[in-house]
Amino acid sequence: xxxxxxxxxxxxxxxxxxxxIQQGKNDGKVVTRFPPEPNGFLHIGHAKSIxxxxxxxxxxxxxxxxxFDDTNPHKENLEFVKAIQEDVRWLGFDWEDRLxxxxxxxEQLYGFAIELIKNGKAYICDLNAEQTREYRxxxxxxxxxxxxxxxxxxxxxxxxxxxxxxxxxDGSRVLRARIxxxxxxxxxxxxxLYRIRHGVIHHQTGEEWCIYPMYxxxxxxxxxxEGVTHSxxxxxxxxxxxxxxxxxxxxSVGCHPRQIEFSRLNLQYTVTSKRKLTQLVEEGIVxxxxxxxxxxxxxxxxxxxxxxxxxxxxxxIGVTKSENSVEMGMLESAIRDDLNEHAPRRMAVxxxxxxxxxxxxxxxxxELTVPNHxxxxxxxxxxxxxxxxxxxxRNDFMEVAPNKKFKRLVSGGEVRxxxxxxxxxxxxxxxxxxxIIELRCSCDEATLGANPEGxxxxxxxxxxxxxxxxxxxxxxxxxLFVEPQPDAIKERDFKEFINPDSLRSLTQxxxxxxxxxxxxxxxxxxxxxxxxxxxxDHSHNKPIFNRTVTLRDSWAxxxxxxx
RNA sequence: UGGGCCGUCGCCAAGCGGUAAGGCACUGGGUUUUGAUCCCAGCAUUCGCAGGUUCGAAUCCUGCCGGCCCAGCCA
Numbered sequence: 008x009x010x011x012x013x014x015x016x017x018x019x020x021x022x023x024x025x026x027x028i029q030q031g032k033n034d035g036k037v038v039t040r041f042p043p044e045p046n047g048f049l050h051i052g053h054a055k056s057i058x059x060x061x062x063x064x065x066x067x068x069x070x071x072x073x074x075f076d077d078t079n080p081h082k083e084n085l086e087f088v089k090a091i092q093e094d095v096r097w098l099g100f101d102w103e104d105r106l107x108x109x110x111x112x113x114e115q116l117y118g119f120a121i122e123l124i125k126n127g128k129a130y131i132c133d134l135n136a137e138q139t140r141e142y143r144x145x146x147x148x149x150x151x152x153x154x155x156x157x158x159x160x161x162x163x164x165x166x167x168x169x170x171x172x173x174x175x176x177d178g179s180r181v182l183r184a185r186i187x188x189x190x191x192x193x194x195x196x197x198x199x200l201y202r203i204r205h206g207v208i209h210h211q212t213g214e215e216w217c218i219y220p221m222y223x224x225x226x227x228x229x230x231x232x233e234g235v236t237h238s239x240x241x242x243x244x245x246x247x248x249x250x251x252x253x254x255x256x257x258x259s260v261g262c263h264p265r266q267i268e269f270s271r272l273n274l275q276y277t278v279t280s281k282r283k284l285t286q287l288v289e290e291g292i293v294x295x296x297x298x299x300x301x302x303x304x305x306x307x308x309x310x311x312x313x314x315x316x317x318x319x320x321x322x323x324i325g326v327t328k329s330e331n332s333v334e335m336g337m338l339e340s341a342i343r344d345d346l347n348e349h350a351p352r353r354m355a356v357x358x359x360x361x362x363x364x365x366x367x368x369x370x371x372x373x374e375l376t377v378p379n380h381x382x383x384x385x386x387x388x389x390x391x392x393x394x395x396x397x398x399x400x401r402n403d404f405m406e407v408a409p410n411k412k413f414k415r416l417v418s419g420g421e422v423r424x425x426x427x428x429x430x431x432x433x434x435x436x437x438x439x440x441x442x443i444i445e446l447r448c449s450c451d452e453a454t455l456g457a458n459p460e461g462x463x464x465x466x467x468x469x470x471x472x473x474x475x476x477x478x479x480x481x482x483x484x485x486x487l488f489v490e491p492q493p494d495a496i497k498e499r500d501f502k503e504f505i506n507p508d509s510l511r512s513l514t515q516x517x518x519x520x521x522x523x524x525x526x527x528x529x530x531x532x533x534x535x536x537x538x539x540x541x542x543x544d545h546s547h548n549k550p551i552f553n554r555t556v557t558l559r560d561s562w563a564x565x566x567x568x569x570x
Numbered sequence: 571u572g573g574g575c576c577g578u579c580g581c582c583a584a585g586c587g588g589u590a591a592g593g594c595a596c597u598g599g600g601u602u603u604u605g606a607u608c609c610c611a612g613c614a615u616u617c618g619c620a621g622g623u624u625c626g627a628a629u630c631c632u633g634c635c636g637g638c639c640c641a642g643c644c645a
Contacts, residue, residue, distance in 0.1 A: 016584045016591075044645055079644060136643055143641055147572045150641090181643050191573040193641050202643035222645050246574055246640050270576085270638090281645090323593060325583050327576090330638055334581045337594055347607060354604095382607065414605075423603050458603085467603050534604045562605040 018326040020059070020267055024067065024237060027265070033236040037069030040235050041095065041102075042109075042226070044076045045087035045210070047281040048296040048303040049094045051317070051338075052272040058321035059269070060239055061100040072233055073102035077110050078225050080209035088210060090296070094304040099314045109220075109229050110211040116220045116228055117171065119258040120182060120200060124163045128257050129200060130156055131166040132183045139181075142188070143196050149189035150196045156185065170203060173217045177203050184224075186253060194250045200224040227251040231262040238264045241271040242328060272324065273332045276486040277302045278494050278501055292505060293487070297543070299553050300487045300509050310484065311530050311540030311555030316345040332492065339556050346530055346538040346555065351379040351386055354425065354469040355518045355533040355552075357481060359398040361473065364430065366449040367395040375455075377426040389521050393427050396473040398517045403468040404446065406435060412565060414466035416446075421459075422466040425534060429454040429464050469534050476517035479550035481539065483511040518550070530555065 017025075028035050039060040043049060049057075064071035073095060077083050095102070123129035132155045134142060144150030158166075167182055169175065182201035190196055201218045208214055230238045238251075245268045255263045271279075278284065279302055287293045287301070297305035307317065320341040324333055373393040380386040403415045403422070416422040421431045434447035451459055458464075490496065490504035522531070524547075530540040537558050542551040 018583090022586095042645095046645080076645065082644075132643095139643075140641070145572085145641060149572090178643065183643095193573080196641085199643050204643090219643095221643075226645085242575070243639055244645090248574090268575085275581085323582075325593095327583075329576055329583090331582065334594070337582065340594055343606095352604080381602085381604075412605090425603060427603090429603095454603095456603090464603090466605085469604075532604085532606080535606075536604090558604075558606050560605075565605080 015322075019328070020063065020237070020239065020269065020326055021066075023265075023267060024063065027236070028067075036234075036236060037064060037067035038072070038234050038236045039064050039069065039239060040072040040074050040107075040230065040233060042074045042076045042229075043091050044079070044083065045085075045091060046079070046082040047087060047285055048090055048301075048305055050279045050281075050284065050304065051274055051277075051302045051307065051320075052279040053094075054098060054304060054317050055272045055321045055324065055326075056239070056241075057095055057098055057100060058318055059326055062321075063237070063239075069236070070105065071100070071102065072105040072107055072235070074107040074109065074229060074233070075211075076222065076226065076229075077108050077209070077211060078219050078222060080204065080207045080219065083210060085210045090305065094308075097308060097314055098304065098317060105233075107229075107233060108211050109225050110209060112225070112229055112232055113212060113216055113220070115232065116225060119228060119260070120167065120220075120224075121164065122258050123184070123200075124167060124182075125160055126257065127160060127185065129182055129184050130158050130163050131170070131180050132156070132197075133180050135178060139199075143193065144188070146193070152188050153183070153197065156197070167201075170201070170218050171216075173205065175203055177205055179203065182218075184250075184253070186250075192246055192249055194223065194247050195253070198223055198250060223247055223250050224254055227254045227264070227266075228258070228260060230264040231255055231260040234262055235264040238266045240266060240268055242268050243271075244268055268328065269326050270328050270331060273330070273492070274302060274338065275332055275334050275491040276488050276493075277335075278488070280494060283494065283501055286502075287487075292502070299482070299484055299542075302487075309543055310553055311346075311538060312342050313345050313349075313530070316342040319345065335486065342538070342556055343559065346532065348383075350530045350532045350538055352381065352534050353519055353522055353531045354391070354471055355479075355481070355516060355522070355536060355539070356398045356400050356469065356471050356476075357513055357516050357536060358401040359471075359515065359517050360401045360404060360443065361445045362397045362399050362430070362448055362470070363445065364395050364397070364448050364450045365433070369395055371395065375426060391426065391519050391521065392472040392475045394472045394474055397424075397470045398473055398476060399424075399446075399468055399470045401443075404432070404443070406443075410569065415468055416466065421451075421462075421464045422468050423454070423464050424450075425467050425469045427455065427470070428452070429459050469536075471517045471519050473517075475520040477520060477523045477550060479516050479518050479522070479552060481513045481516045481552050481554065482542070483513065483554045485509050485511070518552075522550070523547070525550070525552075532558075 041060045061071045132153045142151050181199045183197045186195045188196045205217050248266050251266050297309045299310035374390040376388050406418045408417045423429050428450040430448045430450045432448050436445040438444050487509045488504045489506045493501040493504040525541045527541050538555040539552040542553050545551045
């Protein structure tokens, strides 16, 4: 993967870090962190951030911590904590012994809050949420000072101590930074630092605390305590950087990480907002966080994406500060490249049509030895049974060719059976309704591993021996939305753009015999059809395969043009 | 009309004053028992627009235009 790493251009964050190192900052050390909030599953956008943070650490021989930003116990839980760790690990990254929680720092955070209060930099405010909003002003008008802004240090200290002790109700008071209510940056208008939350059980600290610190206060301090050098986050936090810096400038931590913002990934035909993904799961629009249609890491994994393909994708999309809208083709290309190289080939018939070779003896069985990969001998061979009765795909037969470019089987025509013989269609058998139910063919015995004499047979189709076929369910997935940017159209709800055909399940598909012992997670290329992986719910008695992605299909393009 | 940020090919993205990398997509052609893969070729006289500085500007300056983000006791 990414064999041209040497000549790959470096992105702006690498430039910044290079300069910092050149100037001797942080003794040349680089420490990053990936800071998810455990309130949902990780998605492809997080994958970009994970690859960036862990990738930077690897490149500079530094470290990347995994830190749960768990300051809002109301929305967070252990299930997500576990799933996130599994996903990061699966992607191929290792935080070693550096698994942290912002809640590890609650006591220290509290101490720094006392320090701010003592220095007149923070105060207890009794305004309720609505009043606070009114006092904040608007984007174009300055806010007003809270009537509680001038409380004495002693009173603030007393009140904050009692806040922690549980003397006050939820929402009755908050701790606020004392900055500037007239700042053009809304984040600097005396932001809330601590709020009161009774009766929630925090997944790490249980009922130890009834006050919880806010992100803007917690994040810079957590970074500093961990010795993070470069705190990478997305663009929407750009306005928060002055506050990030303010917090660190006004307390006595001897470390001041540099926050750098990059643009988040926008993948077409999907959504990556946790709120919306949660909605899809909770409303049963998909079957769970790991539904193969979900852009979650768990969903992509179940769909058959490999860690390497996701890392490669992250690499290809780059890191910048500009708004972007990445085409699905980018992701698909990354997984095709990986699977083309590594997935063993197999044959599977999705829409079976019976073929009887009238000149092939009824009791004859040939075991044909075929390669698992056409370009890679080291992947070995397998045997496939060849018999008188076979299945081919209905789409590979037409009574008359629709045009001169059609090179599959037609009535009276010839076609190559992949890895086997050339056959000719002699007779088409239909039922009373006129549906084609069977083909009577003859096979040319001289064409096993050899071209037919005196004529050219252009078409090659795949097949499966009827008697040996493994019946399976094949799940064909398509994009979850029909609109490239489902959440960009603000007048409409994103759910209006759900693709009703995002899952098409085919039962009674026939797979070649060797697929009988496939194991959950295995990936194959079903020749001429696409890449499929064995589903998590697969069993020997109920085989289920998910289509990861189709093969590139230039025939489909030709057909489309003619239509 | 407050503040912050962004505008280079259909999409992503290099470029940092010396005359437009690369990837995806697309279009031709070759090889092929997968209409796959692979190979070869093509694909921005132009960098949101308009001025200016300069021998020379995507890169510097000025002014416009367009887009994104911010008024949670969410992150």
